[in-house]
Amino acid sequence: MHTKSIHEQTGTNKNSSKGNLRGRNNYLSLTLIMAITDFKIKYDNSILGYMWSLLKPLLMFGTLYLVFSVFIRWNVENYRLYLLLGIILWNFLSEVTLNSMVLLEGKASIIKKIYFPRWIIVAASSLTSLLTLVLNIGVFFLFFVFSGAHFRISALYLIVYLIELYTLVLGLALLLCSLFPKFRDIHHIWEVFVQLGFWATPIVYPISIVPVKYHKFIFLNPVARVIQSCREALIGSGSEFLGFGNHIIIISIAACLFVVGLAMFNKLSRSFAEEL
Amino acid sequence: MIVFEKVTKIFRLPHDRRATLRQRFVSILRKNTYEKLYALRDIDMKVNEGEFIGVIGKNGAGKSTLLKLVAKVLEPTSGKISVNGNVAPFLELGVGFQGDLTVKDNIFLYGALLGMNRKEIAEKYDWIIDFSGLERFMDAKLKNLSSGMLVRLGFSITVSIESPILLVDEVLAVGDIDFQQKCYNVFENFKKDGRTILFVSHDLSVVERFCDRVVLLKDGCINHQGCCRDVLATYKMTVTSA
Numbered sequence: 001m002h003t004k005s006i007h008e009q010t011g012t013n014k015n016s017s018k019g020n021l022r023g024r025n026n027y028l029s030l031t032l033i034m035a036i037t038d039f040k041i042k043y044d045n046s047i048l049g050y051m052w053s054l055l056k057p058l059l060m061f062g063t064l065y066l067v068f069s070v071f072i073r074w075n076v077e078n079y080r081l082y083l084l085l086g087i088i089l090w091n092f093l094s095e096v097t098l099n100s101m102v103l104l105e106g107k108a109s110i111i112k113k114i115y116f117p118r119w120i121i122v123a124a125s126s127l128t129s130l131l132t133l134v135l136n137i138g139v140f141f142l143f144f145v146f147s148g149a150h151f152r153i154s155a156l157y158l159i160v161y162l163i164e165l166y167t168l169v170l171g172l173a174l175l176l177c178s179l180f181p182k183f184r185d186i187h188h189i190w191e192v193f194v195q196l197g198f199w200a201t202p203i204v205y206p207i208s209i210v211p212v213k214y215h216k217f218i219f220l221n222p223v224a225r226v227i228q229s230c231r232e233a234l235i236g237s238g239s240e241f242l243g244f245g246n247h248i249i250i251i252s253i254a255a256c257l258f259v260v261g262l263a264m265f266n267k268l269s270r271s272f273a274e275e276l
Numbered sequence: 277m278i279v280f281e282k283v284t285k286i287f288r289l290p291h292d293r294r295a296t297l298r299q300r301f302v303s304i305l306r307k308n309t310y311e312k313l314y315a316l317r318d319i320d321m322k323v324n325e326g327e328f329i330g331v332i333g334k335n336g337a338g339k340s341t342l343l344k345l346v347a348k349v350l351e352p353t354s355g356k357i358s359v360n361g362n363v364a365p366f367l368e369l370g371v372g373f374q375g376d377l378t379v380k381d382n383i384f385l386y387g388a389l390l391g392m393n394r395k396e397i398a399e400k401y402d403w404i405i406d407f408s409g410l411e412r413f414m415d416a417k418l419k420n421l422s423s424g425m426l427v428r429l430g431f432s433i434t435v436s437i438e439s440p441i442l443l444v445d446e447v448l449a450v451g452d453i454d455f456q457q458k459c460y461n462v463f464e465n466f467k468k469d470g471r472t473i474l475f476v477s478h479d480l481s482v483v484e485r486f487c488d489r490v491v492l493l494k495d496g497c498i499n500h501q502g503c504c505r506d507v508l509a510t511y512k513m514t515v516t517s518a
Contacts, residue, residue: 025393026392029394033385033394034388044376111349112349113349113368113372114347114371115349116391273349
């Protein structure tokens with residue numbers, strides 16, 4: 001039996017790939033393919049499929065909206081938009097951080113057998129959630145149009161804030177994932193923290209019901225700052241958080257988390273093959 | 277070229293005898309003790325460009341660990357390994373296959389895991405489908421394929437990689453006679469292309485057929501290395517005498 005060599009077949013030169021370690025291009029390919037794969041698998045056996053990535057935050061929004069607009073009433077302008085935006089952004093944080101740990105565990109068999117930079121797993125997981133976020137923001141704008149809010153030029157700030165949030169959350173995910181193989185408990189602990197953070201951040205309630213002396217504690221949380229600023233940019237009337245100083249604070253926290261997270265991940269991921 | 281300099285790999289196996297709740301609680305306070313397992317001990321070895329090297333030894337001798345170190349999956353505890361050139365890991369066929377995806381999607385996923393980019397995989401796609409003989413099942417979900425088909429698919433994707441260094445860990449043991457023959461042809465071609473191959477196998481006849489040089493591992497140390505016939509003779513002797 002004669003088998004043609006792949007090199008004759010594709011007419012490529014094997015020397016071309018010699019020497020240079022897998023290029024940046026290949027890592028990008030792997031990240032994208034992994035992200036798409038995970039998105040496909042996640043919704044594969046469900047009838048509504050991709051719709052679930054939209055429905056989940058909407059159902060949560062529906063429940064909370066029912067409770068906090070029928071039973072308890074806040075005095076917030078455009079409460080629907082206020083609440084939905086908060087939920088979508090917090091959901092993004094919770095999804096990226098928790099899913100990347102789950103994905104890391106799920107990829108254990110591959111990590112033990114094949115070498116590729118381990119951060120690709122976290123990056124892929126964050127991209128899957130980013131896609132969900134973008135779809136959700138789309139739904140938010142549908143609500144936006146129907147509730148008769150006016151589009152303002154400051155809404156463009158949203159893009160800047162989303163980039164800041166993405167960096168922040170990616171850093172957090174890297175940090176958590178670097179510790180995860182050694183201390184599996186961190187997944188459960190973090191789950192509780194995400195719940196806690198959800199209520200410690202003005203997502204459901206307006207910041208005005210919190211006594212002023214506690215405001216500085218609430219805004220120690222950079223995500224609370226991002227959420228509040230996004231609201232101000234899109235729907236709110238205040239401009240307390242649209243200042244330059246607020247950006248500096250968010251960016252510096254995000255950059256710190258990202259650098260520390262990446263450094264720790266690079267150091268600890270070397271032994272992932274033995275620990276997972 | 278691959279150079280091992282005094283490479284040692286130690287695995288730490290924790291003593292895990294925490295049966296009861298009380299013991300569990302106590303063990304939080306007490307530090308876990310570990311069993312040190314020397315998977316490889318002071319390995320000095322050099323593989324030249326274009327060599328086909330066989331690695332043999334009993335189970336637990338450190339063969340797979342050796343390959344994983346070259347593939348960078350594991351890091352050596354001490355010592356240094358320098359690898360000059362791309363490495364294609366052949367450690368296990370079809371790790372990372374996703375049953376819920378189609379054959380086509382899996383080719384792209386697995387190809388990317390092995391270090392190819394989208395364009396490269398697309399170029400080789402037809403060759404892979406042709407070589408694996410799965411034209412009819414391109415759009416079938418992977419979980420509906422037989423295990424033999426999976427192996428063929430995994431092998432076809434792996435051999436399409438053009439890296440100059442290949443690590444092969446006992447992959448020929450699977451597949452029917454026709455497919456094995458195909459595999460041998462592929463290895464002949466690799467040899468002709470002048471690729472460097474590290475080949476782990478228990479099938480001594482295959483080792484004898486292909487390898488320029490053989491390394492015999494015993495308890496993590498190099499017991500004997502040299503030309504094929506000598507080392508195989510030594511190995512057979514240790515097996516019969518034991």
